[in-house]
Amino acid sequence: MPAAAQPATDADSLIASGRRVFDIESQALSAVGARVGAAFAEACRLILACRGRVVATGMGKSGHVARKIAATLASTGTPAFYVHPGEAGHGDLGMITDADIVLALSYSGESDEVLMLLPALRRQGNTVIAMTGRAHSTLAREANVHLDVSVPAEACPLHLAPTSSTTASLAMGDALAVALLEARGFTADDFARSHPAGSLGRRLLLRITDVMHGGEALPLVGEDASVAEALVEMSRKRLGMTAVAGPDGRLSGIFTDGDLRRALDRGVDVRGTRIAEVMTRNPRTIDARQMASEAAHLMEQHQINGLIVVDEDGRAVGALNIHDLLRARVV
Known part of the structure; x- marks a missing residue:
């Protein structure tokens, strides 16, 4: 055959x-x-x-x-x-x-x-x-x-x-x-509510207040604080940055790990220099009422790793960095 x-x-x-x-x-x-x-x-x-x-x-x-x-x-x-x-x-x-x-x-x-x-x-x-x-x-x-x-x-x-x-x-x-x-x-919002664990649900449902560090966890010093005092605050809060508040309580600047490296390159005395002299003024901020996905967009757009969260009066109420968004799986 x-x-x-x-x-x-x-x-x-x-x-x-x-x-x-x-x-x-x-x-x-x-x-x-x-x-x-x-x-x-x-x-x-x-x-x-x-x-x-x-x-x-x-x-x-x-x-x-x-x-x-x-x-x-x-x-x-x-x-x-x-x-x-x-x-x-x-x-x-x-x-x-x-x-x-x-x-x-x-x-x-x-x-x-x-x-x-x-x-x-x-x-x-x-x-x-x-x-x-x-x-x-x-x-x-x-x-x-x-x-x-x-x-x-x-x-x-x-x-x-x-x-x-x-x-x-x-x-x-x-x-x-x-x-x-x-x-x-x-709508997309309706879809997100039935998919809270999915990536779309997280992007559409998670707000800044859900992922930010607020209250006692917010790194914050006044303008008269020394660089050394700001470093202590940054170390305690572990966000790689601290908000700086003016005399009226409104946000006046931010001090980050990058600012520290630049200050040390200039030979700044960390104990005798006020944080107001080395901080970054008019930093990028985000409103507490916005979505966490908008924070991710801002960070990507401006190539920054952290944001200070402000209220309607311009006072710092929270802080978050890219690691917070990664943990929340927003990015």
Whole structure:
């Protein structure tokens, strides 16, 4: 018997396979995108009017997609969660209230575990939005709204593994989330509030007062203090700088490690010289009410490592350096 052909493992063949997947899935997305119409708008209107949450469900790969769609909806202003259809038939159905909308995913539209939920959902009065690849399937017929995510072909050459179909379902879920986000007037601040631990959340939520050193931790001396006294204050507060206040209590300058090196290069007597003679006047400052991200921008723009925080009267109320922003993961 002739020997079986060996799979091609050279670079050109592997690259061609990868690119073919992108081509096939791009065509699938174009086909599904062209079908976004009245049913999509109705699904959005139903979700916007929902008094409860969107409950996404699906088996297998559709279940993974449903879980991701629920997460995306929840993070963009539409309360949502995922329920495994198999577990729902054994008690988790109690998580679904009559105020909820069910988003059911099944590419075939015939997944037994999903179909078994329909009678109970119908009795409870739930609206069902189906996402399938077969407009005449049981799930599509029984749903209040059907979103058609059928694709011309799977990227899998065996036409077995869900590839293009799961990509299309994910994209339809993203389309729902974005359309709902825009309809609700969801803002970047709203997004940040649901992502406080993420980098965007930290940039949009953390204020100067959340990261600055204030009160007893603020390095501060008066203009009449000696350089030596300023050094003691800098050493105790460990910020590499100290604010300098004038007779009226307003900030008049800043003294940093860099100022110290320059003063020593000039042979300044640290015990006999007033800090006012060697400090940097009119330093860069930031308002206590601003965002921590703005402090990061100022430091980067002016190539400095620290800032004095002032109130509306120009009095020093805090200090922060680049290490504080790094610890807060603002930069």
